[in-house]
Amino acid sequence: MSAHVRSGLKDKVALVTGGSRGIGRAIAERLGRDGAVVAVAFARDQAAADEVVETIGKDGGRAFAIQTELGRHGDAAALWSAFDSQIGQHLSRAGVDIIVNNAGIGRSADLATLTEEGFDEVFAVNVRAPFFIVQQGLKRLRDGGRIINISSGAARLAMPEIIAYGSTKGALDTFTLNLAKQLGPRGITVNSVAPGIVDTDVNAGWLRGNAEAQAHAASLAALGRIGQPEDIADIVAFLASDDARWVTGRVIDATGGAGL
Template structure:
């Protein structure tokens, strides 16, 4: 029996990268995992199949989180499907992972790109959590994916870094709000991770790989599993006395 057996988790942006690794890790620990995706149904179905192949339980739910109606659509799909896959409704673990990374220095960032980042990285987790509180069981877990860019000045992703700074503030304040219910709220801040999001500049580029690896005290580029394991810890009973924290998962980047 896994550490999360009998619990239900929702992972936003769960069809690829860090989100996929988190979904697979929580599923391996026994949780029923709702794999949220925005566009790529085939990728989400692949994650569901991977969780099931490992002996876990999962289902996919679609919603476009770039618009305000997406949050309601996500919860509607979740509520409908969770009753088909679990003995009861509700939620135990919410992982706010979905995000976008507009690239550009401050002079290059358009209002459209900035607004899109705010919509997905800030507004969506705020209102998804707001509407999820009535579903979240006492003693539950909320885990937000932040970024090492809130600690390290990376000028070409300034808009992204701003949104993740807001996620850190959200995490701290929400932990205070939900403490009386025994719900812990934490964030995980990855560094450079070898995912599809970074593939265009990182994969197949030996110089970029070396530069990224050299940033870490551990001398390598991060993998999605490195972050997923931290999320799994925060979702478990072992992290019952940890709340309101931003856990650095950058591999000691730029210490």
């Protein structure tokens, strides 16, 4: 094993949805460095997913890409079918130890302009998909496993301009709470991680190259800077590790202290 790889998650299997870019990519790469075999789930960009797999491999880890577009009926079944068909190529045992529900639609319209179709889409990807990924993943998830849902600071801060998005993340946090209670007897921990503004491709259009927007975004955090994908990935890595075995049912604020 490469010297770059930590052994804390050796031979654990992690599924990361939305793992081909941004926060998801940082999470996948970090879990790979920590020793996990990582299933990098993606919707459309095969080249980006392959790049993540290659990066993890160069760091001494193991990973594979699975394509499933979320937000459609049957998406969870398709995702797990793709997972099942590949995991045997990397480990002699089936199953999963860590599920990271990261994929999501990042923004939505305000109350006045949001369409029914837009509402349905953001809830289908951000809420329904994680719900059924977990439902159908439970028979694969080993006792002592981890479920980590990527929420948002928008679930606790009033942001009317993205009201539906914030509502989906509130629903995801409620999902986390109930799962933690239900799965506790199996030693499975369930937590949410709630980022604030993070410098990713999703925010590039209004953030990158705009000094005024960057200064404003940084000013919202008590720590005085814009979040980076690695800031979130490191928190997820902690929650995935044995060090977080006594933490469950919590929303971990990862906004750098926004709105304090």
